[in-house]
Amino acid sequence: MKRAFQFVVFIILFKGCGVISFAWATEAEHISLPLDGGCILRLGWGDWPPYQTLIDDEPKGIQIDLIKQIAHEADCKLTFKLQSFTQNQEGIKNGTIDITLDTTVTPERSQYGYFSEPYRNEVLALYVRPEFIEACQTDSIRSLVKNGLRLGVTRDNIYGETLALVQADPELNQKLVYRDLNTHHFTLLKQNKIDGLVEDPMVMAYSLRHDSAIGQLEVCRVTVSSSSVSLMFSKKTISQELVARFNKALKKIKSQKDYKKNWSWSID
Secondary structure, X not given: OOOOOOOEEEEEOOHHHOOOOEEEEEOOOOOOOEEOOEEEEEEEEOOEOOOEEEEOOEEEOHHHHHHHHHHHHOOEEEEEEEOOHHHHHHHHHHOOOOEEEEEOOOOOHHHXXXXXXXXXXXXXXEEXXXXXXXXXXXXXXXXXXXXXXXXXXXXXXXXXXXXXXXXXXXXXXXXXXXXXXHHHHXXXXXXXXOOEEEEXXXXXXXXXXXXXXHOOOEEEEEEEEEEEEEEEEEOOOOOHHHHHHHHHHHHXXXXXXXXXXXXXXXXX
16 A cells, blocks of 8 residues: 655745744745745735735735835745635734735734734725615714614724724624625625625725625714724744834835825825
């Protein structure tokens, strides 16, 4: 009888890449390797136009351009893996990706990931069907959900304290409609299975402009959250030295004219 053996290779990772000094890996496993003094990093990202989307099988968008500029300045190259936000968090936790985007710093995430300095500010607003807009001007999100608003939320997203209090209430949390991708909420809107969702205004404007079947939605007076987001790095594959290198690159990029032109609205 023939036996199939899985060979384990001992790889020394050089300090120039900023990853741990030693690691074990199978043949199929990717490890960030030195590249002319730089490194190759696996970036997990999600489809979220106009910030980032897949066009002709290539990741495109203003946020993709930004992360490429930062990585280039840090002397690193990127490979891209398209998956959900939840999968990206799992990938950071277990080391199957090295870096991801759009992440709010939390104590729980800090247990398995390092964070860059913030690279933009994120605003999230509540959008509802027209029949809810009057109540939306006076009622809290808690009251709206309690009184029947079917609210779509994305798993593992951080929505700020206002919605966190709703999620912490078991009775109200059961009323929320959870999905893995924000695009799933647009499908639910078309199917009349939710009445509202929380979204970035730029993403919402883009989506409504490109898909009229979503229906009429109006923005609520309440801002669900406004907070900074950072790049997140896996503690399993990335060192603090490399994070510092990215911070240095980010600082330089943020001083440039193109950054101020494209992202001035998101700077604190």
